[in-house]
Amino acid sequence: MEFSLSTFVLEVINFLILMWILKRFFYRPVLNALEKRRNAINQTLEDATRKMSEAEALQNRYQQRLQAWDKEKQLLQNNLQEELQTQRGTQLAQLQEELAAEREKSRVNQASELEQTLQHYQSTAHQQGARFAGKLLQSIASPEVEARLLDFLLQQLQQLDEEDLKRLKSACDASSHQLSIVSAYPLSETQRQTLHDKLAGFCIEPVKLKFEEDSELLAGFRIHIGAWSLRLNLHDELTGFAELDNEKASV
Template identity: 40%
Template sequence: MELNWTTFLLEILNFLVLLWLLKRFFYKPLQNAIARRQSAIQQQLDDARKMKKEAQRLQQSYENDLAALEQGREEAHAKLQRELNMEREKQEKHLTELLQQKRQKAHVIEQRQLRESHRQQEKQALEQGSRFAASLLQAGAGPELESRLLEFLLDALHKLPAEQRVSLQQSLAGQHGPVEVSSAFPLSAGQRQRIESGLNELSGHEVQSHFRQDEQLIAGLRIAIGPWVLGANLRDELEAFAHLEEAAPSE
């Protein structure tokens, strides 16, 4: 077969034209389409990465918020527990104080009742002793004992402190009636004169006296001068003895 160079050159030319046509109308648009496709895919990948990052950020933010919420809840629970503990301790302390006060009050009432019981027992004992002593003294009372009590009374008038003497003198000065002198036994004229002399000496002037007998005195005398009562008799002494416990200061 003989090679035809003209035909060969035309074939080469046709091939080159075909290549140019393919490149111009097929390959280049294809490359552009592939490039646009790659660009779109890359854009989608970038958007996906952004969305993934945003999703991760949102997830981290949610987890942080959840952790903060949990921490806040735990702190609130701990605070509430502390407040409850403090309130419980406060109520327990208040209850303890109330119980202590009630115990102290009950103890005070019990002690007061005991003292009152002891006081009543002592009072009864003193009254019984007073009645017993009165019975004994009544058996031994007489003019002789009354004479000794009269001497005791006159001596007491003579030895009165200055303050009491002044007060008695003022009472005697304001006395509108006679001084009341009571005795368990009848007084002799000499005894009456001695009493009047003692009163005159005390007041500094003559004092009128009224003498009367009072057997309830058992033995001894009682002189009433205004608000003052001067006594040296067994009845007053026994009554003072019987009421000795009442005069004692209460605790």
């Protein structure tokens, strides 16, 4: 095969035309397409990077919010524990006060019940004692006992102090010299005279005695000189015993 210059030149020209056509119609669009593809990839990478940055920032904010929430939750738990502890202490103190008040109330009630029981037994004992003493005194009441009481009465009149003597003399002067003597049994003339002489010694002016009998006295005397009186008899002693028992029961 012989070398042909014209053919070679034509081949070169064809090749150049082909390169120009390729460059004109195929290479530049491909380059443009590649450029667009590269730009799209770069944009996608930038978007991905931006979104990753935003995601990291969001994650950081979320982590910070979680940490803040944990701290706030811990603080709330601590405050709740302190408040519960305070309320528990307050309720415990209140419960202890209520228990102490209930114990004191129970002690007072028990003491009151015990005192009432003791008073009841004491009152019963006093009543039984009064009934027994009444029956006993009724059984022993006699003119002889009254005579002994008369001797005791004369001794008591003899032993009056100055204040009692002054009141007795004042009552005697204000009584129009009328003295009342009540006895359980009739008095003999000697007993009446003895009482007259004794009581007349307390009055300046002559006195007149009025003698009466009252079997309710059992044995003994009631002497009335104006507002002044002297009671020495079994009935009044029993009555005073019963009244003393009632006063103790009412205290």
